Structures are given as C-alpha cells and as structure tokens.
Amino acid sequence: MVQEKVTACLLIIGNEILSGRTKDKNLAFLGEELNHLGIRLMEARVIPDVEDVIVATVNDVRQRFDYVFTTGGIGPTHDDITADCVAKAFGLPLIVNQEARAILEAHYEKGQLNAARLRMARTPEGAQLIENPVSQAPGFQVGNVFVMAGIPVIMQAMFQSLRHRLAGGEPLLSLTVSVDLGEGVLAAGLGAVQERFPDVELGSYPFNRNGTFGVRLVLRSTDAQRLKAAAQAVDELILELGSRGDWDPAGQSPPEPRPTEPSSGVLGAD
Incomplete structure (x- = not known):
C-alpha cells in the first residue's frame, strides 16, 4: 500500500535574513531531520518582520501543509512579533503563558525578569510549549504550527524537544x-x-x-x-x-x- 506523503513548510522570519546580515543555517538542518522522520520539506519562505505578511503567510501554509515550522522573532525586543502574529493568524488572544513565565522565573535571578524578558513568555492562548534546554525561553505549538527561535543552536535543541510529536511517512x-x-x-x-x-x-x-x-x-x-x-x-x-x-x-x-x-x-x- 502506498503511504500518503507527509509534508512540511519552513517560514524563516526576519529582516536580518533578507538583508544578508545573517546567514540562515536552519533550512538544511530541518530538511535533513524531517526526512529522517519521513516528512517532506516541500517549501521554505523567507519573510520580513511585517505583521500582515507573517499573518497571511502562516494562514496560507498551515492549510496547505501537514506541518509548519517558523524560526525567528520570539526574543525580548520590540521587533520580535512572531508570537503576536501567530496568535492573530489563529484568532487567539496573546497571553503571558504561566508555565513559560515559571520557566523564566526559575532561570533568571530574582529581579532580573524584566518586562522585555517577560515578552518571551507570551504565547497564543492554549499553546503547547516547546522546551528550550539551551536558554530556557520556550517556543510553542498551535495546531500544526511550531514556533522556534532563529539562533541555530537553540532552534536545533527545540526541534529535538518536539520531534516526538511528529508523525511521518516513508523516508526519502x-x-x-x-x-x-x-x-x-x-x-x-x-x-x-x-x-x-x-x-x-x-x-x-x-x-x-x-x-x-x-x-x-x-x-x-x-x-x-x-x-x-x-x-x-x-x-x-x-x-x-x-x-x-x-x-x-x-x-x-x-x-x-x-x-x-x-x-x-x-x-x-x-
């Protein structure tokens, strides 16, 4: 019996990638790891830190692929807007995830969890966290969308934390x-x-x-x-x-x- 193809898409989010200042290293890693799981990475897009673009792209690809992975835009600064955009794409409120907050509180010394760092605890309501064993600030999953950091060593660690959630087909x-x-x-x-x-x-x-x-x-x-x-x-x-x-x-x-x-x-x- 021919097994149905399981597909994925990667969204690389960040003006710094498009400008050439930062070289993406996540695409090759993800393509290889997904193939080992029998998941075909069929498309990758590099998009800017622009809310309308991110929201529209997430809503497009999450309907066309079995899995969507995003990298970038979940740090503590004002231009880290991926969490906001994914929440808007799903029509969910953006909240301070109490589980994520507890992780950050345990990681930082008392008084060091300022408003900027607390941004990294925000997720769409009902999101499932993705463990980050490197710097602790978690990623998250909503539906078939997995939101990860852009820094390669952190992204790779996050992927290892979530790979057990993925169901693939036959390896290529x-x-x-x-x-x-x-x-x-x-x-x-x-x-x-x-x-x-x-x-x-x-x-x-x-x-x-x-x-x-x-x-x-x-x-x-x-x-x-x-x-x-x-x-x-x-x-x-x-x-x-x-x-x-x-x-x-x-x-x-x-x-x-x-x-x-x-x-x-x-x-x-x-």
Missing part, C-alpha cells in the same frame, strides 16, 4: 553520482530515464571542481527498488556516453540507497 532515499559530462550531453538520455521512472525524482546539478566542469545527478524516491533500478539506468547511460560515474559512496556501480541529505543537491557544493 537518495543516490548521487558525479560525472565529467556536460548537461547538454546528458539531457536527452536523462529525459528518457525520467520518462521510464516518473516516480523517481531525477535532478541535475552542474559543478566546477578545480577547473573541471561536470554534473552531479541526484535520484530520490521512497521505493528502494525503483530507486536502484533508475540508478542502474543512469549508470548505463553514462557508460554509453563514454564516461564513468563516481557514485557516492565511491564506486563503479550504484550503491544501496540511503536516506537523502539536502546537501547532496546543492549547486556547486564542491
């Missing part, structure tokens, strides 16, 4: 091969392979490695046997074109499929 497997042929040489044959295996994703990513141009081909599927058959077809194509594929892990023939890694398809990753 991948095989990767590098070859010193141009895309134009491979294009027709790859198109024919894709037609034979429409259930296998086949991506082509050019690279320049020490002055040598080539292509990295990444095959993805939840079906290990179909993936291996498609990989064999790609290997035969490469041999017909007078080259040899460098499969990862290295070898002259397709290895066994393994859980996919987002980094394997990054353009110019070498």
Whole structure:
C-alpha cells in the first residue's frame, strides 16, 4: 500500500535574513531531520518582520501543509512579533503563558525578569510549549504550527524537544553520482530515464571542481527498488556516453540507497 506523503513548510522570519546580515543555517538542518522522520520539506519562505505578511503567510501554509515550522522573532525586543502574529493568524488572544513565565522565573535571578524578558513568555492562548534546554525561553505549538527561535543552536535543541510529536511517512532515499559530462550531453538520455521512472525524482546539478566542469545527478524516491533500478539506468547511460560515474559512496556501480541529505543537491557544493 502506498503511504500518503507527509509534508512540511519552513517560514524563516526576519529582516536580518533578507538583508544578508545573517546567514540562515536552519533550512538544511530541518530538511535533513524531517526526512529522517519521513516528512517532506516541500517549501521554505523567507519573510520580513511585517505583521500582515507573517499573518497571511502562516494562514496560507498551515492549510496547505501537514506541518509548519517558523524560526525567528520570539526574543525580548520590540521587533520580535512572531508570537503576536501567530496568535492573530489563529484568532487567539496573546497571553503571558504561566508555565513559560515559571520557566523564566526559575532561570533568571530574582529581579532580573524584566518586562522585555517577560515578552518571551507570551504565547497564543492554549499553546503547547516547546522546551528550550539551551536558554530556557520556550517556543510553542498551535495546531500544526511550531514556533522556534532563529539562533541555530537553540532552534536545533527545540526541534529535538518536539520531534516526538511528529508523525511521518516513508523516508526519502537518495543516490548521487558525479560525472565529467556536460548537461547538454546528458539531457536527452536523462529525459528518457525520467520518462521510464516518473516516480523517481531525477535532478541535475552542474559543478566546477578545480577547473573541471561536470554534473552531479541526484535520484530520490521512497521505493528502494525503483530507486536502484533508475540508478542502474543512469549508470548505463553514462557508460554509453563514454564516461564513468563516481557514485557516492565511491564506486563503479550504484550503491544501496540511503536516506537523502539536502546537501547532496546543492549547486556547486564542491
């Protein structure tokens, strides 16, 4: 029986990301971790600290994906408005969550929990907290939306705290091969392979490695046997074109499929 695909979306919230001052490191982590759980990260958006944009985007994606994850905008300053926006998106009042307040009171020395820090205890009414073992200020969940910090070490710790709440499907497997042929040489044959295996994703990513141009081909599927058959077809194509594929892990023939890694398809990753 074919298992239904479980999908997710990431909203990266913050003007500092859009300006380029801060480099996002959360997308690759989340994509890989979700895949291990059998959840496909289908979309990621970077949006500004603008209330109307955040509210509209949350309401859009929470209806189209099984899970939505947000990063950024839950700190103590005036421009940390993610909690306000998620509450508005769900039509819920924003409150000082007493459980979150107790966590902060236990963390800070007496008299140090000022009004700014207390902002980090605000959640939509009825939200479920997400534990933060790094700096204590929790994230929260409302419905299928998980709100986390933007700082990577904190975001990653929060994700580990919530991962048991997620129900996934079949993990996406991948095989990767590098070859010193141009895309134009491979294009027709790859198109024919894709037609034979429409259930296998086949991506082509050019690279320049020490002055040598080539292509990295990444095959993805939840079906290990179909993936291996498609990989064999790609290997035969490469041999017909007078080259040899460098499969990862290295070898002259397709290895066994393994859980996919987002980094394997990054353009110019070498």
